[in-house]
Amino acid sequence: MEKDKSDKKDHILDVAEKVFSDLGYDAASTRTISGEAGVNMAMLNYYFGSKEGLFLAVFERKIEMFRSMLQNLGNDASMNAWDKLDAFIEAFINKVVVNSCFAKLINREMSLNRRDGLMDKIGDILLTNVLEVKKIIDDGKASGQFRQEADTEMAVATIFGTKNYITNTSLVASKMLGNDVNDAAYMENELKPRIKKYLKELLKAYLLK
């Protein structure tokens, strides 16, 4: 039945996404993935051809979710530059931190120097978000709200980099913060508001005149 087949493939992709994210591509064995998914190992090859095919399928299923993160804040004329940046930080931390598992996977594979077509595709999608923030800051400088001397690209790197550091180096970050950043309740109730508040204060101090 087509419905059940799709459900099963989706379930495999769910499990594969988690195992790949936790262990990395090489350490994530097909036996582990099939075992946790409760299916026979041969089903992975039956559905996806190979381990690499499974990996690509996980990626491509997620691409749409990344695309949906775009805000179109840049075209909103009713907000000034700082309000747009404030809104982006709010949405960015809200959306991306909950799926930090997959975000880690993306960042890890992106840090490898294998120039697949897939990596280029993902790079372009990530770049779209980056350029949107860059545009907001550049517009703020053009309108006179932000300091002319402010370094736009570096500020963008700080927004994405600070979040990545907390979610990607969870072992170190957890010890530094005295709490487990992988703990959902702590992340939701304490860390997320704290990151937002900090990033806004930081950029306000640096960007605003």
Next chain:
Amino acid sequence: MEKDKSDKKDHILDVAEKVFSDLGYDAASTRTISGEAGVNMAMLNYYFGSKEGLFLAVFERKIEMFRSMLQNLGNDASMNAWDKLDAFIEAFINKVVVNSCFAKLINREMSLNRRDGLMDKIGDILLTNVLEVKKIIDDGKASGQFRQEADTEMAVATIFGTKNYITNTSLVASKMLGNDVNDAAYMENELKPRIKKYLKELLKAYLLK
């Protein structure tokens, strides 16, 4: 002869560092490392006990210089908090950006959720560096030079995270900056001074009263 033995071990560590950085921990086989180093495979276990021991030896050799620099900063009573932070940023960007290849490897492995003893050990070493910076900022708040409301841990995450973002997501960062961050000349002559200048201005605006 002790001298030759040290040279040979150092040579193995040199090769291992390169192979680990290029392929990642899992994909870097002991046969590849020993082959490129021109030594028998058994020598790796003879010298370093295991593959994990070899990786740890590579890491500890790499971080030794970095650690001593930080400890010296913390115990220097002749500098105030901001001067220490300034000196740290200077040294941090200078030393770590040139070897971004290995830094990428560490970051990649740290982002995995596999809790072997290896990652715990590396996490502890990295934490030592993180806590040194944290101490500098906390001391600055205690002495009244920095704002009491400043978020110490987030500021630490920004320092490490901003640099990591530029070096680790080189594909996206290069497109955003309009230059190849892997190009040594651009990195040395333009990007490194720019990152230093930016981080100092950013933290000055956020931390200082």
Next chain:
DNA sequence: AAAAATCAATCAATCGATTAATTAATAATA
């Protein structure tokens, strides 16, 4: 001669992938 270093050979374990046999689901036919 004693100790340390190095080697080829091999170990058991695990990897991704494939096979052949079996079951379940669908289509065709009478």
Next chain:
DNA sequence: TATTATTAATTAATCGATTGATTGATTTTT
């Protein structure tokens, strides 16, 4: 509708290759 033919899905078993590690013999150094 009942039975059969066909296809799809699933399984256990196993393939060859590769992994990290170890052995015992051999060479080199002390």
